[in-house]
Structures are given as structure tokens and as C-alpha cells.
Amino acid sequence: MPRSDIPPDAPIGVFDSGMGGLTVVRAIKERMPNERIIYFGDTAHLPYGDKSAEAIRHYAQTIAAFLVDKGVKALVIACNTASAVAYQLLHERYGHHLPVINVVHPLVESLRRQNPSKVGIIGTKLTIKSGIYPRLIRQHMPDVEVISMPTPLLVPIIEEGYIHHRISDVVLNEYLRDPALQGIDTLLLACTHYAVIKEEIQALLPHVRVLDSAEPTAEYLQEVLQDRHLLYRGEAPSGEDEYYVSDYTHTFERMSRYFLGQTIALQQMDLWRNESLPFEADTSCG
Numbered sequence: 001m002p003r004s005d006i007p008p009d010a011p012i013g014v015f016d017s018g019m020g021g022l023t024v025v026r027a028i029k030e031r032m033p034n035e036r037i038i039y040f041g042d043t044a045h046l047p048y049g050d051k052s053a054e055a056i057r058h059y060a061q062t063i064a065a066f067l068v069d070k071g072v073k074a075l076v077i078a079c080n081t082a083s084a085v086a087y088q089l090l091h092e093r094y095g096h097h098l099p100v101i102n103v104v105h106p107l108v109e110s111l112r113r114q115n116p117s118k119v120g121i122i123g124t125k126l127t128i129k130s131g132i133y134p135r136l137i138r139q140h141m142p143d144v145e146v147i148s149m150p151t152p153l154l155v156p157i158i159e160e161g162y163i164h165h166r167i168s169d170v171v172l173n174e175y176l177r178d179p180a181l182q183g184i185d186t187l188l189l190a191c192t193h194y195a196v197i198k199e200e201i202q203a204l205l206p207h208v209r210v211l212d213s214a215e216p217t218a219e220y221l222q223e224v225l226q227d228r229h230l231l232y233r234g235e236a237p238s239g240e241d242e243y244y245v246s247d248y249t250h251t252f253e254r255m256s257r258y259f260l261g262q263t264i265a266l267q268q269m270d271l272w273r274n275e276s277l278p279f280e281a282d283t284s285c286g
């Protein structure tokens, strides 16, 4: 579909491995309440952070194709892991006819505005391994010291609903007390799930600026939609939001209600039915 054929009342496509991307949806809704959202949470493949870049690119491409088929006017990769390893690919494939937005660049831009000197970054194993944040920070803020740390237990804890709970407390204490993070003035939550426990993190690091990608991404999306005359200007919602998951879980439904403050009708959609992965599965046990 040529760009000019996309109407402003078309929905915005958003995806993540699970419910972390809902933090981005909430920020989008706060800024642009009448925009329609089609969300995909790839719960069947969660967590993304422990998988290979190749697997994540494969999942991301399939989800993006599903959302584009649904007629979205923009694609928001509401996952740092997928942004780190699949943004380039999705941008090359779809960027010529719709905006493809990742969560990494808006977060780095919001960091730049803070003028930091020592920055800690926590994220999934794959996001940290990709080195995307230190690379971008070096490019734009060469004098800033950067410490990166994978914190892989946090996504399963959040997806299981252990928020404001002694389990999240113990794990956060273990991670955030790491001597490597001593002396940071800013902590980047380089995983959209972590925005859910931002208050807990902030309470443990009261003197550190804690930044997440939800609001910066929503702000950037709004600017891009405006620039491209794709912002919906109607006085009422442009239609019903749709929320898909690749594997239904009660926790997702319960937590998503808690996040978005509304009841959402979850639809299960297995985009990979009958499909074998296009790469060798690792069958070794250890």
C-alpha cells in the first residue's frame, strides 16, 4: 500500500514479547487517547531476552507482517530486545511506506537531555549483548561512563505478577546492589517490562534518575505521526483496540487490566501454527 493511502484513522501496531509493551501503549493512550491500537504480545516465545538474535528477527518479522496486514499506519517495536536486533530489518522492509519506531532511540534521546555523567543500563541478556545502548551513548555523549548489566530474572517475575512482592524485592536488591552500579547518576530501564517496577527500583536507588522508554517512545511516535499527517484528530476513539497474544495466560489478562485500567478482550493468535523454525533447534540439554 503506498504511503499516501494510509488514513489517519488507521490503527497503530504495537508489539512485545509479552505485557511489557503495554507500558508503551499506556503512554501512547495518555498522549493520544483516541488513537486505535492493535497489540501483539508474543507470550508463546517469551522471554525474548534469552533467545538468539536470529529467532527474535524471525518472530518480529512474522508479527510485523500480521500487523501490517491489519492495516496499521505505524509499527511500534515496544520491546528493547526486538528493537536491538530486528529494527534494522523491519525498517528496511516496511519503512518506505509506514513509520517503524523502536524504543531504543527515544530512550537515548531522553537520556541526552538529562546531561548524565555515569549511566547504568539494565536489560535482557540479548539487549545487553547487542551493545546497542553503549554504542549509541558513545556516539552522542562520548564523555559519559556506561555500565551495562543483564538482569534476566526480572521479565519472568513481572510476567508472573510478582510486583511489589518480596520476590521482586530480593531479586532487585541482588541486582541493584552490584558494586558495578555504584556511583551512577542515571539508570536506564532498557526493557519495557521494567517500567512496571520502576517505583520499586526508584525506592532502592533514591538518588539515581531512573528512565524508561514508554513516555519518550510515545512522544516520538506523536511527533512522527504529526510530521507525516497521520495523527488522528477525531473527537472520539477511531475504533476498538485489539489485543492479541500468541499463547493465552490468565496472568496476562489480569495484569493487562491492571496496567491499562480497562478490561481488554484478549484474542489468542498463533501466527506460527504448523511452522517449523528456519534454523537448527538446539536439542542439547546442557
Ligand code: DGL
Residues within 6 Å of the ligand: 016, 017, 018, 020, 021, 046, 047, 048, 049, 050, 078, 079, 080, 081, 082, 124, 127, 155, 190, 191, 192, 193
Ligand atoms: N519487553 C521486552 C524488552 O523490552 C522483554 C524481553 C523478553 O521477553 O525477554 O526487552
